[in-house]
Amino acid sequence: MKSLKIAAVVAGVFATAAVHAQALIKIDGSSTVFPVTEAVAEDFQKAKKGSVRVTVGISGTGGGFKKFCRGETDISDASRPILKKEMEDCAKAGIKYIELPVAFDALTVVVNPKNTFISQLTVAELKKMWEPAAQGKILKWKDVNPAWPDAPLKLFGPGADSGTFDYFTEAINGKSKSSRGDFTASEDDNVLVQGVSRDNNALGFFGFAYYDENKGKLKAVQIVNPKGKAVTPSIDAVMAGEYEPLARPIFIYVSAKSMDRPEIKEFVEFYLKNGAKLAKEVKYVPLGAADYKHALDNFSKKKTGTGFGGEAEVGVKVADLLKRNPKE
């Protein structure tokens, strides 16, 4: 065992020497945020002509925070705010962080294009389909609404490990991860697209980008927002704050310690300045220009902590969130 430790020390010396030879920014976390961060990383490296190296992993939001709170990464991609447990882990390791919203993802509810009787859905109707009590009971469309046909209701959704599932269940069923279990679940959204496009009686949900790419095969359902207006998911509707409650902000968390390194500071500034353009390019919904500016301001003032205080929350306006006094 002693020789193992010596080997470890020697290897550690080697490793640090090698890794710090060149500026390296380590990012990990949510696969939902990945396309945006990847686009930023790609352009940033081009702009710096290769003098800074950026790596992006997809361990998932939870996995990303685990690494982040051990001090292994500089920036963590997150499709939901940091949770209490993760805040504690970070605090224990002395890791402080700045929470920055970077874009929106609009969860899109879709049905088969041959489905003629659905054009809009209320949250109550969605809840009736998806709540835990629906399991084994709500099996036909007419069970949800007697006006709908006597045809089997086939549900498709992301698996329980995804942030998309967490947010949808929180927004619709009122509690994160609380859902019926008898639906076709897949971590691969393309499987859900296939499923809904092949079954006339199907209904599913996933991120807007997947709907946008497959518009010909799917029909997006309008969601009745809290003001009673049925809204079609679109970039404009989300930016106007009308597509509620299924639009969610996505975040990056920047380690305060890493912020002292000039390349990290430059990268985050680059992210927030080019975020709108790049988010649109990868089919995500950008924040308003004022929000990016506000986020940049919070960043330069080093406002550490989370505006959510470790609680999941639906329908927060990004502008309000950025004004909050963050907790650590």
Added chain:
Amino acid sequence: MNAADPSTIRAVRAIIARAKRWDMFFAMLGILSLMVGVLTFSVLFLDMAIQGVPRLDLEFFTSFPSRRAANAGILSAWVGTVLVMLVTALAAVPLGVAAGVYLEEYAPKNWITDIIEINISNLAGIPSIVYGLLALGLFVYYFGFGQSILSAGLTLALLILPVIIVATREAIRAIPQSIHEGSYACGATTWQTVRDHILPYSSAGILTGVIIGMARAIGETAPIITIGALTFIAFLPTAPFSGEPPAGLFDWIFAPFTVMPIQMFNWTSRPEAAFTVNAAAAGFVLVFMTLAMNGLAIYVRYRLRKNIKW
């Protein structure tokens, strides 16, 4: 009954005809069973090739991943795969061959050896993700190798170690006992026997085992993801003695990396259909790499076998 009786002849012919029908039937069944595997693979491979091959050009091999499907390439992925395989081979071959030789030639026949043997066969059946978790704790954190090519190479080396050990033992057992006995009769020690006879004669079989193991390792994704291979990486490990300040000979083994299966996995989960084409192209390259390795194994075995004259 007369042997020439036409009815008897007819009866015998009928029996023969029936037996032949069964023979045919079984042959057909065998061919069918064979085709299930072969055809499934062919269809999958063809489908992938039709989709992916038009995408293959020099740029695909020399570009980094990108958010634009048309510009994205597999440079960091194939370089990562090749380097990880190199580390895997350097670690697994000496260990595996030495272990195999020990078990065949030196190990006393007792219960400890039996337990070791049972464990080696067991190791071959352990799901690869378990190796990933072990490696995460041991290589990444305890030894502090980090999420590097070294960690990945060593993890895959552990994974294929049982394959190499078993192949080595099989190859040694295929050597006639008379070679052993002749060597010992001339007064050679075990080591001299191993060095001058056992290893040269078994090298063809060992090499086949090594390459089959490597072909398994090249497609592994789960353990590599566990130890933290990355998805987006747009630079290569520093080549020895390049850069400023100059990198050492082995600096690259601590570099962050990605490998082909991870690049494919990421592309298949993207919404844009153009990325699926990229994934198919990358898949074609990966299958081709595996086939090339297997082809090499067959060729080398053929060459080495020809040189063996008992």
